[in-house]
Amino acid sequence: MSDLFSVKGRVALVTGASRGLGKVFAKTLAEHGATVVLSSRRESDLQAVKDEIVKAGGKADIAAFDVQDEARAVAAIKAIPQKHGRLDILINNAGILRRDMLLDTPTEEFRNVIETNLTGAFVVAREAGRIMQAQNYGRIVNIASVMSILGRASVGPYVSSKHAIVGLTKTLAAELGPNVTVNSIAPGYMITDITEALQKNVEFSAMLEKRTAARRWGKPEDLSGALMLLASDASSYITGHTLVVDGGLTSVLAGA
Numbered sequence: 001m002s003d004l005f006s007v008k009g010r011v012a013l014v015t016g017a018s019r020g021l022g023k024v025f026a027k028t029l030a031e032h033g034a035t036v037v038l039s040s041r042r043e044s045d046l047q048a049v050k051d052e053i054v055k056a057g058g059k060a061d062i063a064a065f066d067v068q069d070e071a072r073a074v075a076a077i078k079a080i081p082q083k084h085g086r087l088d089i090l091i092n093n094a095g096i097l098r099r100d101m102l103l104d105t106p107t108e109e110f111r112n113v114i115e116t117n118l119t120g121a122f123v124v125a126r127e128a129g130r131i132m133q134a135q136n137y138g139r140i141v142n143i144a145s146v147m148s149i150l151g152r153a154s155v156g157p158y159v160s161s162k163h164a165i166v167g168l169t170k171t172l173a174a175e176l177g178p179n180v181t182v183n184s185i186a187p188g189y190m191i192t193d194i195t196e197a198l199q200k201n202v203e204f205s206a207m208l209e210k211r212t213a214a215r216r217w218g219k220p221e222d223l224s225g226a227l228m229l230l231a232s233d234a235s236s237y238i239t240g241h242t243l244v245v246d247g248g249l250t251s252v253l254a255g256a
Helices: 020-031 043-055 070-084 107-135 156-176 193-199 202-211 220-231
Strands: 011-015 035-039 059-062 089-092 138-143 180-187 242-245
Touching (some): 011 020, 011 107, 020 035, 020 043, 020 059, 020 089, 020 220, 035 043, 035 070, 043 059, 070 107, 089 107, 089 220, 107 138, 107 156, 107 180, 138 220, 156 180, 180 220, 193 202, 220 242
Parallel strands (some): 011 035, 035 059, 089 138, 180 242
8 A cells, every 4th residue: 555655666746845845845855765856945044955865864955046037947857757767756846935815916016926826836737737748647736725615814826726726626627537646735825934923823723723623733744644635546546636635624613
Protein backbone atom coordinates (compact mmCIF):
# COMPACT_ATOMS: atom_id res chain seq x y z
CA MET A 1 0.00 0.00 0.00
CA SER A 2 2.83 2.42 0.79
CA ASP A 3 4.02 2.16 -2.81
CA LEU A 4 0.77 3.77 -3.94
CA PHE A 5 1.70 6.94 -2.09
CA SER A 6 5.34 6.94 -3.14
CA VAL A 7 6.84 9.77 -5.19
CA LYS A 8 10.33 8.31 -5.18
CA GLY A 9 12.11 9.13 -8.40
CA ARG A 10 9.48 11.66 -9.45
CA VAL A 11 10.29 15.25 -10.39
CA ALA A 12 8.02 17.88 -8.83
CA LEU A 13 7.65 21.61 -9.42
CA VAL A 14 6.30 23.64 -6.50
CA THR A 15 5.44 27.30 -7.10
CA GLY A 16 5.37 29.74 -4.22
CA ALA A 17 7.88 27.46 -2.49
CA SER A 18 9.88 30.03 -0.56
CA ARG A 19 7.54 30.18 2.45
CA GLY A 20 4.25 29.13 3.99
CA LEU A 21 2.34 26.21 2.50
CA GLY A 22 4.61 25.99 -0.55
CA LYS A 23 7.68 25.44 1.60
CA VAL A 24 5.93 22.67 3.53
CA PHE A 25 4.71 21.06 0.29
CA ALA A 26 8.22 21.08 -1.13
CA LYS A 27 9.81 19.60 1.98
CA THR A 28 7.11 16.92 2.22
CA LEU A 29 7.61 15.78 -1.38
CA ALA A 30 11.38 15.74 -0.92
CA GLU A 31 11.06 13.70 2.28
CA HIS A 32 9.12 11.11 0.28
CA GLY A 33 11.76 10.82 -2.44
CA ALA A 34 10.88 13.36 -5.11
CA THR A 35 13.36 15.72 -6.71
CA VAL A 36 11.73 19.07 -5.98
CA VAL A 37 12.15 22.09 -8.22
CA LEU A 38 11.51 25.16 -6.10
CA SER A 39 9.98 28.27 -7.63
CA SER A 40 9.12 31.78 -6.51
CA ARG A 41 9.93 35.23 -7.79
CA ARG A 42 13.38 35.54 -6.24
CA GLU A 43 16.11 32.91 -6.26
CA SER A 44 17.56 34.28 -3.03
CA ASP A 45 14.33 33.45 -1.20
CA LEU A 46 14.53 29.82 -2.33
CA GLN A 47 18.11 29.05 -1.41
CA ALA A 48 17.39 28.51 2.28
CA VAL A 49 14.59 26.06 1.44
CA LYS A 50 16.87 24.16 -0.91
CA ASP A 51 19.58 24.03 1.74
CA GLU A 52 17.11 22.61 4.29
CA ILE A 53 15.99 19.90 1.89
CA VAL A 54 19.51 18.91 0.90
CA LYS A 55 20.69 18.92 4.52
CA ALA A 56 17.86 16.50 5.35
CA GLY A 57 19.02 14.17 2.57
CA GLY A 58 16.56 15.27 -0.12
CA LYS A 59 17.02 16.48 -3.67
CA ALA A 60 16.13 20.03 -4.71
CA ASP A 61 16.75 22.51 -7.48
CA ILE A 62 15.73 26.12 -8.07
CA ALA A 63 13.79 27.61 -10.99
CA ALA A 64 12.96 31.17 -10.02
CA PHE A 65 10.25 32.97 -11.97
CA ASP A 66 7.26 35.23 -11.43
CA VAL A 67 4.08 33.48 -12.60
CA GLN A 68 2.98 36.82 -14.08
CA ASP A 69 6.04 36.83 -16.33
CA GLU A 70 4.77 34.36 -18.93
CA ALA A 71 7.88 34.21 -21.09
CA ARG A 72 10.13 33.50 -18.12
CA ALA A 73 7.70 30.96 -16.67
CA VAL A 74 7.42 29.10 -19.97
CA ALA A 75 11.19 28.97 -20.40
CA ALA A 76 11.78 27.80 -16.83
CA ILE A 77 9.22 25.01 -17.05
CA LYS A 78 10.49 23.78 -20.42
CA ALA A 79 13.98 23.58 -18.92
CA ILE A 80 12.93 21.18 -16.14
CA PRO A 81 12.67 17.99 -18.25
CA GLN A 82 15.76 19.05 -20.16
CA LYS A 83 17.70 19.10 -16.88
CA HIS A 84 15.94 16.40 -14.86
CA GLY A 85 14.60 14.10 -17.57
CA ARG A 86 10.90 14.62 -16.85
CA LEU A 87 8.29 16.59 -14.91
CA ASP A 88 5.81 14.40 -13.04
CA ILE A 89 4.16 16.59 -10.42
CA LEU A 90 3.06 20.21 -10.30
CA ILE A 91 1.96 21.86 -7.08
CA ASN A 92 0.39 25.09 -8.34
CA ASN A 93 0.63 27.11 -5.15
CA ALA A 94 1.78 30.66 -5.95
CA GLY A 95 -0.74 33.24 -4.79
CA ILE A 96 -1.29 36.61 -3.18
CA LEU A 97 -4.01 38.21 -1.09
CA ARG A 98 -5.01 41.85 -0.71
CA ARG A 99 -7.44 43.04 1.96
CA ASP A 100 -9.92 45.76 0.98
CA MET A 101 -13.65 46.08 0.49
CA LEU A 102 -14.60 45.61 -3.16
CA LEU A 103 -16.08 49.08 -3.46
CA ASP A 104 -12.71 50.48 -2.39
CA THR A 105 -10.60 48.14 -4.54
CA PRO A 106 -8.81 49.73 -7.50
CA THR A 107 -9.22 47.78 -10.73
CA GLU A 108 -5.47 47.36 -11.04
CA GLU A 109 -5.30 45.72 -7.60
CA PHE A 110 -8.10 43.32 -8.55
CA ARG A 111 -6.31 42.46 -11.80
CA ASN A 112 -3.03 41.89 -9.97
CA VAL A 113 -4.57 39.24 -7.72
CA ILE A 114 -6.34 37.56 -10.63
CA GLU A 115 -3.19 37.62 -12.77
CA THR A 116 -1.16 35.90 -10.04
CA ASN A 117 -3.69 33.49 -8.55
CA LEU A 118 -5.58 32.48 -11.69
CA THR A 119 -3.79 33.48 -14.90
CA GLY A 120 -0.42 32.51 -13.45
CA ALA A 121 -1.79 29.15 -12.34
CA PHE A 122 -3.22 28.62 -15.82
CA VAL A 123 0.09 29.37 -17.56
CA VAL A 124 2.06 27.06 -15.27
CA ALA A 125 -0.49 24.24 -15.55
CA ARG A 126 -0.67 24.61 -19.33
CA GLU A 127 3.09 24.32 -19.75
CA ALA A 128 3.45 21.49 -17.26
CA GLY A 129 0.42 19.75 -18.76
CA ARG A 130 2.00 19.72 -22.21
CA ILE A 131 5.08 17.99 -20.83
CA MET A 132 3.01 15.51 -18.81
CA GLN A 133 0.79 14.59 -21.76
CA ALA A 134 3.84 13.95 -23.90
CA GLN A 135 5.28 11.57 -21.30
CA ASN A 136 1.87 9.97 -20.58
CA TYR A 137 2.00 10.68 -16.85
CA GLY A 138 1.36 13.59 -14.56
CA ARG A 139 -0.17 14.87 -11.34
CA ILE A 140 -1.29 18.49 -11.14
CA VAL A 141 -2.45 19.79 -7.76
CA ASN A 142 -3.85 23.32 -7.73
CA ILE A 143 -4.03 25.01 -4.35
CA ALA A 144 -7.52 26.40 -3.90
CA SER A 145 -9.04 27.52 -0.58
CA VAL A 146 -12.19 27.35 1.50
CA MET A 147 -12.71 30.70 -0.22
CA SER A 148 -13.30 28.59 -3.35
CA ILE A 149 -16.68 27.61 -1.92
CA LEU A 150 -17.41 30.48 0.47
CA GLY A 151 -17.59 34.24 0.17
CA ARG A 152 -16.01 36.68 2.59
CA ALA A 153 -15.93 40.44 2.81
CA SER A 154 -12.66 42.35 2.31
CA VAL A 155 -10.91 39.70 0.17
CA GLY A 156 -13.04 39.81 -2.99
CA PRO A 157 -10.26 39.43 -5.57
CA TYR A 158 -8.86 36.43 -3.68
CA VAL A 159 -12.29 34.80 -3.35
CA SER A 160 -12.94 35.36 -7.06
CA SER A 161 -9.61 33.85 -8.06
CA LYS A 162 -10.01 30.81 -5.85
CA HIS A 163 -13.53 30.09 -7.09
CA ALA A 164 -12.07 30.18 -10.60
CA ILE A 165 -9.29 27.75 -9.67
CA VAL A 166 -11.94 25.07 -9.09
CA GLY A 167 -13.30 25.62 -12.60
CA LEU A 168 -9.81 25.58 -14.06
CA THR A 169 -9.11 22.31 -12.26
CA LYS A 170 -12.22 20.64 -13.68
CA THR A 171 -11.50 21.79 -17.23
CA LEU A 172 -7.86 20.71 -17.09
CA ALA A 173 -8.94 17.32 -15.75
CA ALA A 174 -11.32 16.88 -18.68
CA GLU A 175 -8.68 17.83 -21.24
CA LEU A 176 -5.54 16.19 -19.84
CA GLY A 177 -6.91 12.74 -18.99
CA PRO A 178 -6.51 9.83 -18.93
CA ASN A 179 -2.88 9.71 -17.84
CA VAL A 180 -2.66 13.14 -16.21
CA THR A 181 -4.85 13.85 -13.19
CA VAL A 182 -5.72 17.37 -12.06
CA ASN A 183 -7.14 18.08 -8.62
CA SER A 184 -7.28 20.86 -6.04
CA ILE A 185 -6.67 21.08 -2.33
CA ALA A 186 -8.84 23.65 -0.55
CA PRO A 187 -7.17 24.45 2.78
CA GLY A 188 -9.08 26.00 5.63
CA TYR A 189 -7.61 28.70 7.85
CA MET A 190 -3.95 27.76 8.25
CA ILE A 191 -1.30 29.21 10.52
CA THR A 192 0.84 30.96 7.90
CA ASP A 193 2.06 34.48 7.26
CA ILE A 194 -0.91 35.18 4.98
CA THR A 195 -3.33 34.79 7.92
CA GLU A 196 -1.18 36.58 10.49
CA ALA A 197 -3.61 39.48 10.90
CA LEU A 198 -6.52 37.11 11.52
CA GLN A 199 -4.50 35.05 13.99
CA LYS A 200 -3.97 38.20 16.04
CA ASN A 201 -7.69 39.03 15.93
CA VAL A 202 -8.88 37.51 19.21
CA GLU A 203 -12.57 37.67 18.28
CA PHE A 204 -12.08 36.05 14.88
CA SER A 205 -9.76 33.36 16.23
CA ALA A 206 -12.23 32.43 18.96
CA MET A 207 -15.07 32.26 16.43
CA LEU A 208 -13.01 30.06 14.11
CA GLU A 209 -12.04 27.62 16.83
CA LYS A 210 -15.65 27.42 18.00
CA ARG A 211 -17.11 26.84 14.52
CA THR A 212 -14.48 24.34 13.36
CA ALA A 213 -15.14 20.71 14.29
CA ALA A 214 -11.41 20.22 14.95
CA ARG A 215 -11.58 23.22 17.36
CA ARG A 216 -8.33 24.74 16.16
CA TRP A 217 -6.51 26.53 13.39
CA GLY A 218 -4.98 24.29 10.75
CA LYS A 219 -1.26 23.71 10.55
CA PRO A 220 0.48 23.48 7.16
CA GLU A 221 1.46 19.92 8.02
CA ASP A 222 -2.24 19.01 8.18
CA LEU A 223 -2.24 19.19 4.37
CA SER A 224 0.52 16.62 3.90
CA GLY A 225 -1.81 13.63 3.66
CA ALA A 226 -3.97 15.27 1.01
CA LEU A 227 -0.84 16.35 -0.85
CA MET A 228 0.65 12.86 -0.95
CA LEU A 229 -2.66 11.35 -2.05
CA LEU A 230 -3.12 13.69 -4.99
CA ALA A 231 0.55 13.81 -6.00
CA SER A 232 1.00 10.05 -6.12
CA ASP A 233 -0.34 6.98 -7.91
CA ALA A 234 -2.90 6.59 -5.13
CA SER A 235 -5.02 9.19 -6.95
CA SER A 236 -4.98 7.50 -10.37
CA TYR A 237 -8.81 7.43 -10.45
CA ILE A 238 -9.33 10.81 -8.79
CA THR A 239 -9.42 13.81 -11.09
CA GLY A 240 -11.32 17.08 -11.33
CA HIS A 241 -11.87 16.94 -7.57
CA THR A 242 -11.43 19.61 -4.92
CA LEU A 243 -10.41 18.10 -1.59
CA VAL A 244 -11.37 20.39 1.28
CA VAL A 245 -9.05 20.17 4.29
CA ASP A 246 -10.51 22.58 6.82
CA GLY A 247 -11.18 20.76 10.06
CA GLY A 248 -14.88 20.63 9.20
CA LEU A 249 -15.37 24.38 8.89
CA THR A 250 -17.39 24.34 5.67
CA SER A 251 -19.31 21.08 6.16
CA VAL A 252 -20.05 20.87 9.89
CA LEU A 253 -22.05 23.33 11.96
CA ALA A 254 -19.90 23.14 15.08
CA GLY A 255 -20.19 25.06 18.31
CA ALA A 256 -23.28 26.38 19.99
